[in-house]
Amino acid sequence: MSSNSTSLKELFLNGIIKENTIFKLALSLCPSIAVTNNLKNGIFMGLAVLFVQTMVNITISLMRKVIQPKVRLPIFMLVISGWVTITQMMMAAFVPDVYAKVGLYIALIVAFASILARAEMFASKNSIMPSMADGLGMGVGFLFALTAISFFRELVGKGTLTLPTGLATQHVFTFVNTKPLLIMVLPAGGFLAVGILMAAFNWLDTKYMKKASHGTH
Amino acid sequence: MGNEFIKLFELIISASLINNFVFTRFLGLCIFFGVSKKMETAVGMSITFTSVMMISAAASWVIFTKVLVPLEITFLEIIVFIGIIAGLVQASDTIMKKISPGLYYKLGIYLALISTNCIILAVPLINAGEKYTFIQSLAFGLGSGLGFSLALIIMASIREKLELAEVPVPFRGLPMAFVVTGLIALAFTGFSGLITL
Numbered sequence: 001m002s003s004n005s006t007s008l009k010e011l012f013l014n015g016i017i018k019e020n021t022i023f024k025l026a027l028s029l030c031p032s033i034a035v036t037n038n039l040k041n042g043i044f045m046g047l048a049v050l051f052v053q054t055m056v057n058i059t060i061s062l063m064r065k066v067i068q069p070k071v072r073l074p075i076f077m078l079v080i081s082g083w084v085t086i087t088q089m090m091m092a093a094f095v096p097d098v099y100a101k102v103g104l105y106i107a108l109i110v111a112f113a114s115i116l117a118r119a120e121m122f123a124s125k126n127s128i129m130p131s132m133a134d135g136l137g138m139g140v141g142f143l144f145a146l147t148a149i150s151f152f153r154e155l156v157g158k159g160t161l162t163l164p165t166g167l168a169t170q171h172v173f174t175f176v177n178t179k180p181l182l183i184m185v186l187p188a189g190g191f192l193a194v195g196i197l198m199a200a201f202n203w204l205d206t207k208y209m210k211k212a213s214h215g216t217h
Numbered sequence: 218m219g220n221e222f223i224k225l226f227e228l229i230i231s232a233s234l235i236n237n238f239v240f241t242r243f244l245g246l247c248i249f250f251g252v253s254k255k256m257e258t259a260v261g262m263s264i265t266f267t268s269v270m271m272i273s274a275a276a277s278w279v280i281f282t283k284v285l286v287p288l289e290i291t292f293l294e295i296i297v298f299i300g301i302i303a304g305l306v307q308a309s310d311t312i313m314k315k316i317s318p319g320l321y322y323k324l325g326i327y328l329a330l331i332s333t334n335c336i337i338l339a340v341p342l343i344n345a346g347e348k349y350t351f352i353q354s355l356a357f358g359l360g361s362g363l364g365f366s367l368a369l370i371i372m373a374s375i376r377e378k379l380e381l382a383e384v385p386v387p388f389r390g391l392p393m394a395f396v397v398t399g400l401i402a403l404a405f406t407g408f409s410g411l412i413t414l
Contacts, residue, residue, distance in 0.1 A: 028247065030243050033243040034242065034243040034244075073303070078300075081299050082296065104343070107338070108335045108339060110299050111334065111335040112335075113247055187243070188403040188406060189399065191396065192395070192396055194395050195388070195391075195395030195398075198392040199388045199392035202392065
């Protein structure tokens, strides 16, 4: 993938559709199931990853000329864990109720293969603008996947949708008062939901995207 | 003393069955789906993972209580733990290559994968958060390792059979693996309430 021939927009879209972290690459799956039984948690987790991914890509891209290739992995890990610590502290300060539920998973963003992989494969070889577009795309793709999964799970499992209306406020929309398919908000349902959504994504992809990708090549 | 032993046993059972990392805490999923295609790789990964898990739980406990707590820099725990794990993995890689090339040939590849496994980072973080003692941390590490191994081996045996089944096209591969995991997780919820700690 050379940065000259691909535009920033394509880089951005690449992360959302073609290389969607969860549905396509099946990486960073832990939070996609752990925090997605509630739309609000899903959205905040997605935002945290979006932030970390973009900042890490920018930092690595800025540092790429001074990093010794032999020690690059430990340095990447340090950069990532630095940004994760910052995110963790910000979330603990601004959204304490979300942090109480997803705190452990925020810390574990450090071990996300996808973030390290983008730093290694993309940001360490490209200049700052493409790296930022790539980070944003990957992050938005992740946010999109988490939102889709948590939307599906909360709606089907509890019949409600919890939308954040601000940092500390939220609004719960209730669609049905009974709990239609309680299993979806239970741990086990997370796997089922991701499996079903992944299959749906595959199905859509084979049906529509094939034509589109033929067009661009 | 006997009472303490029972407590430790309970901790191991709870970490491996009731709060199984894969099925109830959803950690280590990337590795879980990545290496559960074949029984052989699943067993190799299980052995390597459980041993590294215990060593890293012990090392992180020592550094957390003897260095981070006295210096009051516990907010650096993520950076320090990931450093310990990366160092440990690198060290065991080198040592294994020198001492036992045969074993290295078999298990070396899993070693490299371990540093991207979230469980290995989650265990020290939980140990620190719950303020476990040294022995408890070790027990928790062992329990988590065993739980992960159990999950991997169950999954690998199912996926080997699944190869022969006729699965609808969009569900082939990972989506089906997810649905199967969901069903196993459902079975594992039966363990909840087995022991109340």
